[in-house]
Amino acid sequence: MNKDNKKYGVLLVNLGTPDAPTATGVKQFLSQFLHDHRVVDMTRWLWCPILHGVILPIRSPKVAKLYQSVWMEDGSPLMVYSKRQQKALTDILQVPVELGMTYGNPSTQSGLERLKQQGCDKVLVLPLYPQYSGTTTAAVFDRIAKDLKSISFIPELRFINHYYDHPDYISALAETAKTVWAExxxxxxxxxxxxxxxxxxxxxxxxxxxxxxxxTELLAKMLEMPREKMSMSYQSIFGREEWLKPYTEGTIKSLAENGVKRLDVMCPAFSVDCLETLEEIAEQCKEVFIEAGGVEFNLIPCLNDSQAHITMMENLVKQHVQGWK
Structure with a gap:
C-alpha cells in the first residue's frame, strides 16, 4: 500500500459454473453463457428461439446429471479450485485478489466492487485462459467493460490476454505430467x-x-517427448458446423485402434478441473478408448491450485504490475 492508501488488486476470471447441479441451475447458467454473442454469433432472432425452445429444455436436465457425477462437497470443481487459487494467490502476493466469473456467480462486477471496497484504484484482470480466444478472453473484456459503464470513477486497468507460452506455465504443465509418470x-x-x-x-x-x-510444441520440448508419441486435439464440440480439428474423441478412438495401449490425456486450456475434464475426458473418452481396444487411460490433472501453478500466477502478476505500487 502506498502513501495515499491506494493499491492495486487482482481480479481472477474464469468461465463460471452453475450454482447447483440441478436442471434449473444449469438452465440459468447455460442461458447466460449461450446468449453471449462471443460464444454463439448467430443472428439473435434465429438463435434465441432455438436456444430457449430446443437446446435449454433438452440439454439442461442431461447436463445437470453430468454435473452431479463430478460435484464436490464444497460445490462445483471449477468453483472449488478457483477459490483455492484465489486464497493461495492472496497469501503469496499480500494484495487483494478477488474472483469473478464471466457467467454466473460470483460475477466480475461483484469482484470489481470488492476490490474497490479494499481501496484498489488499480486492477489487473487475469482471465484464466492460457490461450487467447475471442470466445473466452475477449468475452471477459466485454463483461468488464459492461460492468464499468455505470461506475463514475473507473480504476486504472491492465488486462492479461494470454500466457500460452509463459515459461512458468509450460514448466507447471510438465511438472504435473512428470508427477503422474513418477507414480x-x-x-x-x-x-x-x-x-x-x-x-x-x-x-x-x-x-x-x-x-x-x-x-503443445513447447511442452513437447520440455518433456523431451518425441512428437510421434504426442499430439493435440479439440474437445467439447457443439452444434453441426465444423470446429477445429482433429476432434478429441475421434483421435482417442483412432489411437486405440492403432495399437496404443496406455494413453494419458492432459487439458492445457483449462486452468482447473471441471466438467469438461472430469466427466467428458476422464469418463466419456476413457470409455471410448477402452471400447476401441485400449487398456489403460489416465487424465493428467489440470494445474488447479498446485504450487507450480500459483508460482506461475504470482510471477505473471508481478510482470504485469511493474510500475504500480
Missing part, C-alpha cells in the same frame, strides 16, 4: 486436448489454434 510410468502416447471453437472463428482471425499449437 504410474510414462504412457505409450500423450494427447493434449484443448477446448474447441468453430473453425470459422479461427478463419476470421482468432489466434487460438496458433496458441494451442505453441503450447
Amino acid at each position: 504410474k510410468g510414462e504412457p505409450d502416447y500423450l494427447l493434449c486436448s484443448y477446448h474447441g471453437i468453430p473453425k470459422r472463428y479461427a478463419d476470421n482471425g482468432d489466434p487460438y489454434p496458433d496458441h494451442c499449437n505453441g503450447t
